[in-house]
Each structure stands twice: as C-alpha cells, then as structure tokens.
Amino acid sequence: MKILVTGAAGFIGFYAASALARRGDEVVGLDCINDYYDPELKYARLAEAGIGGAGESGKPVRSEKFPNYRFVRLDLEDREGLGKLCAGEKFDAVCHLAAQAGVRYSLRNPHAYAGANLSGFLNVLEAVRQNGIMNLCYASSSSVYGLNTRQPFSTKDVVDHPVSLYAATKKANELMAHAYSHLYAVPATGLRFFTVYGPWGRPDMAYFLFTGAVLEGRPITINNFGDMRRDFTYIDDIVEGILRVLDKPAAADPAWKAESPDPSSSSAPWKVYNIGRGSPVGLMDLVRAVETETGKTAEKILKPMPAGDVPATWADTRDLERDFGYKPRVDLQTGIGNFVRWYREFYGK
Numbered sequence: 208m209k210i211l212v213t214g215a216a217g218f219i220g221f222y223a224a225s226a227l228a229r230r231g232d233e234v235v236g237l238d239c240i241n242d243y244y245d246p247e248l249k250y251a252r253l254a255e256a257g258i259g260g261a262g263e264s265g266k267p268v269r270s271e272k273f274p275n276y277r278f279v280r281l282d283l284e285d286r287e288g289l290g291k292l293c294a295g296e297k298f299d300a301v302c303h304l305a306a307q308a309g310v311r312y313s314l315r316n317p318h319a320y321a322g323a324n325l326s327g328f329l330n331v332l333e334a335v336r337q338n339g340i341m342n343l344c345y346a347s348s349s350s351v352y353g354l355n356t357r358q359p360f361s362t363k364d365v366v367d368h369p370v371s372l373y374a375a376t377k378k379a380n381e382l383m384a385h386a387y388s389h390l391y392a393v394p395a396t397g398l399r400f401f402t403v404y405g406p407w408g409r410p411d412m413a414y415f416l417f418t419g420a421v422l423e424g425r426p427i428t429i430n431n432f433g434d435m436r437r438d439f440t441y442i443d444d445i446v447e448g449i450l451r452v453l454d455k456p457a458a459a460d461p462a463w464k465a466e467s468p469d470p471s472s473s474s475a476p477w478k479v480y481n482i483g484r485g486s487p488v489g490l491m492d493l494v495r496a497v498e499t500e501t502g503k504t505a506e507k508i509l510k511p512m513p514a515g516d517v518p519a520t521w522a523d524t525r526d527l528e529r530d531f532g533y534k535p536r537v538d539l540q541t542g543i544g545n546f547v548r549w550y551r552e553f554y555g556k
Contacts, residue, residue, distance in 0.1 A: 208342075209233040210453065211298045213331065214305030215278060216240050216249035216261075218409050219346070219400070222446045223302055225256050228273035230450070235267065235296055237289075238305065239282035243312065243319075244410045251553070252407055253278060265292075283327030293334040300342035300453055303331050306377075309411055310350060310515045313373040324376035332387045340393075342456040344449065347381055347397040347479065349438070349520045350374035359521035362399070362471035362479050371515035381479055388477035394456035395476070398449065401483030401522045405442030405542055406549030413490070414439075417497045417505065418547055422556040426506040427494070433509060435490040436519040438483040441537035441545075448482045451531040471526065483522025484535045496540050500547040 210227055214220035215236025224236040240249050240261055253261065257272025261280040265288050270276040281288050283305055293301075307313075307323035328345070335343050352360045354368040369375040377399075384395040404414050420427045460472035471479045498504055512518065527533040550556065 208299040208453070209235075209296065210300045210302055211235050211237060211293065211296070212302045212304065213237045213283060214303075216253050217304060217308075218407060219403060219442065219445060219449075220304040221252040221256060221407060222442050223304060223449050224276065225273070226446050226450060227302075227453075228256075228270070228276035231275065234273070234276045235292070235298070236276065236278040237281050237283075237292070238278075240280060243307065243309065248407075248410065255407070283330055284322055286330045286333070289330050289334050290337065293338045293340065297338065298340050300344070300456075301331065301335055301340055302449065302453060303328070303343065303345035306346060308373070308409065310371045310373050311513060312411075313371050314515055317372050320372050320376050324373075325379060328380050328383060332383060332393070335393055336387060336391045342453065343384065343393060343395040344452050345380060345384060345395065345397055347399045348374065348377040349399050349401040349481070349483065349522065351378045351381070351399060352520070353517070358519065359485070359523040360481060361523040362481055362526060363469065365470060370517065373515075385473060385475060385477045388457070388473065388475035392476060394458065395478075396452050396457045397479040398452065398482045399479065399522075400445065401438040401440050401481065401520055403440050403442055403445050404546065406546050408442070408546065414493060414497065414543060414546060415550075417494060418501065418550050419554075421497055421501050421503050421505045422551070426508050428508050428510055429490060429494065430510055430516065431490075431512040431518060433489070433491045434518065436487040436521070437490065437493070438485065438487045438520045438522045439493070439539050439542070440482070440484045440522075440535060441542040444484065444535035444537055445482060448527060448531065448533045451533060452480070455531065480527045480530075481522040481524050482527055482533070483520075483524055485522050485524045487519060487521040488539050492539065493543070496543040497547070499540070500544045
C-alpha cells in the first residue's frame with residue numbers, strides 16, 4: 208500500500224513508519240516537529256529512519272535507509288497543504304498518529320489541543336474524504352475512560368466522563384470519525400493506546416523521567432503515593448497491532464442495533480479497539496524495574512494524585528485478539544531493560 212503516516216517524528220509514528228517501510232509499503236511520513244518536548248529527539252528519530260533533515264515545509268525528503276520512505280514537514284492545521292499532499296500522492300491508507308499529547312499539559316495550554324487534535328483531525332478527515340482514501344486508522348487513548356472505574360476497561364463501556372481536555376479531544380476524534388464513516392462510508396478504526404513505552408519514547412512519560420533521574424542521582428516524584436496501576440504496553444506490540452489494523456479496514460457491523468447500540472461498532476464502517484498489554488502493573492513495580500535495570504536505588508518523593516490523572520488503567524483487548532490475532536509479547540522488565548540500554552547509549556549515561 209501507499210500510506211500516509213502522520214506524527215512520523217513522534218514516538219509511535221517513528222516506529223510505525225519504519226515498520227511499514229521495512230515490510231515494503233510506500234510511506235510518506237508527516238510531522239510539524241513542534242517543541243512540546245525536545246525537537247532534537249524528534250530529529251534523532253528521523254535520522255534513525257534515514258531522514259537526514261526535515262527540509263523546507265511541504266517538500267519531501269527521501270530516506271537513505273528506506274528508498275520507499277519520504278518525509279514531509281507539514282502542520283496538520285495547514286488545510287491547504289495537507290489537501291494538496293493527499294491529492295498529489297493518492298494514498299491507499301492514512302495512519303493518523305499525530306496529536307498534541309499529554310494529559311497534564313492540557314491543563315496549562317488547552318488551545319494547543321483544540322488546534323492539533325480537533326482542527327488537525329478534521330483536516331485529516333476532509334483530506335481522506337475528498338481524495339477517496341478508503342482506509343483510516345487513527346490514534347485514540349485509554350484516557351477516554353475518564354471517571355470509569357470498572358476494570359478492565361472495555362470498548363463496550365460508555366465513555367462520556369473525561370477528566371482532562373486531552374481525553375475529551377480523543378473522544379471527540381472517535382465521534383468525528385464516526386460521522387464521516389456514516390456520511391461518506393470512510394472505513395475508520397480508532398485504537399485506544401494504553402501507556403506505550405520503549406526506546407525512543409516520550410520524555411514526559413514516567414518511565415523516561417524515572418530513568419533519567421535515577422541515573423543522575425536525582426529524586427523521582429511518585430504520584431498518588433505510589434497507589435497507581437498502568438497497563439504498560441511495549442512499542443513493538445503496539446506497532447504490530449497498528450499494522451494488522453491497517454491491513455484490514457473497518458467494516459460495518461451487520462449485527463449492530465440502533466435500539467441497543469454497541470459503543471465500539473456501528474452500521475457504518477467504523478470500529479474502536481483497545482490496544483494494550485492487558486496486564487496492568489503497579490507504579491512501584493515500574494520503579495523497581497528501573498532500579499533493577501540501572502543498578503541504582505531511587506530517592507522517592509511521594510505526592511497526591513495530580514489533576515486530570517486516573518488511578519488505574521487496564522485494557523480489555525479481547526476484540527483486537529479476536530479480529531486481528533493481536534497478542535502482546537513483551538513484559539515490563541524486558542521492555543524497561545531495552546529502554547534503559549537505549550537511554551544509556553543515546554544520552555551517554
């Protein structure tokens with residue numbers, strides 16, 4: 208296939224674009240390379256994928272590692288630029304992984320989320336519709352479960368009580384995608400990611416912050432006094448799921464009933480899945496894994512739960528397993544070991 212991957216300089220997008228190029232798909236990666244976190248890490252990811260520079264806005268740069276991979280620096284809020292790109296390239300599929308990430312940052316800079324996650328996503332939907340692209344896979348988030356405390360989180364649950372603007376924008380993306388699927392028969396699959404981690408990850412994530420602090424002898428901050436659980440999912444398992452979904456566009460559910468609607472499917476070609484390990488671990492287990500892999504003991508500062516956060520996440524992935532044969536393989540200790548080795552090498556610690 209010929210696939211547009213948005214957010215290609217981001218953590219998941221970098222891996223997804225590289226995996227698609229490695230298996231032989233023609234890939235165009237897109238990213239605006241904003242400064243939400245250190246842009247040098249984003250440039251380093253691109254360099255790892257053979258992209259020597261971001262180039263001028265809108266002009267593609269071909270990878271020296273994957274001849275079938277080109278990168279374009281472009282902001283999704285540039286409606287005209289995105290439309291022109293899609294019209295010229297005639298993509299078979301769009302893998303939309305770009306977003307303004309971060310729960311806590313949405314409390315400080317809410318307008319960034321309206322721009323990237325709402326206007327940007329609308330521009331993607333319009334580009335898909337106007338150019339007849341009949342395969343859209345996009346990133347949602349476990350954050351949509353909000354105040355829901357029933358475990359594990361199921362896509363059959365109603366998710367109408369977000370606790371952060373970030374979560375609200377991700378729920379909005381699911382609703383917007385459904386409207387386009389219903390109106391224009393665009394096959395759209397949303398993936399609710401659960402705490403993705405691994406080498407080349409995001410510096411604002413706990414495992415990244417903990418590792419840096421422990422190696423440098425600084426204390427780590429542990430929220431909710433350590434009483435938190437997360438369904439940590441290794442990046443390789445996430446990417447495997449993304450590729451499987453891209454190979455099988457969403458279809459209408461013939462059993463869907465308007466009088467008792469299934470929140471995860473529709474009479475339109477629209478579907479939502481959880482993608483996680485399905486095995487949550489405690490925050491203190493993460494700390495111990497980091498301590499084991501670094502060979503150092505962390506100085507711990509315990510604090511209350513920050514606004515916008517939730518105490519636990521746990522993915523019910525049975526639908527993804529049934530429909531795509533998805534089965535995560537990497538346990539937390541192995542994954543953190545891989546990350547710490549990458550961190551030491553990349554930062555010279």
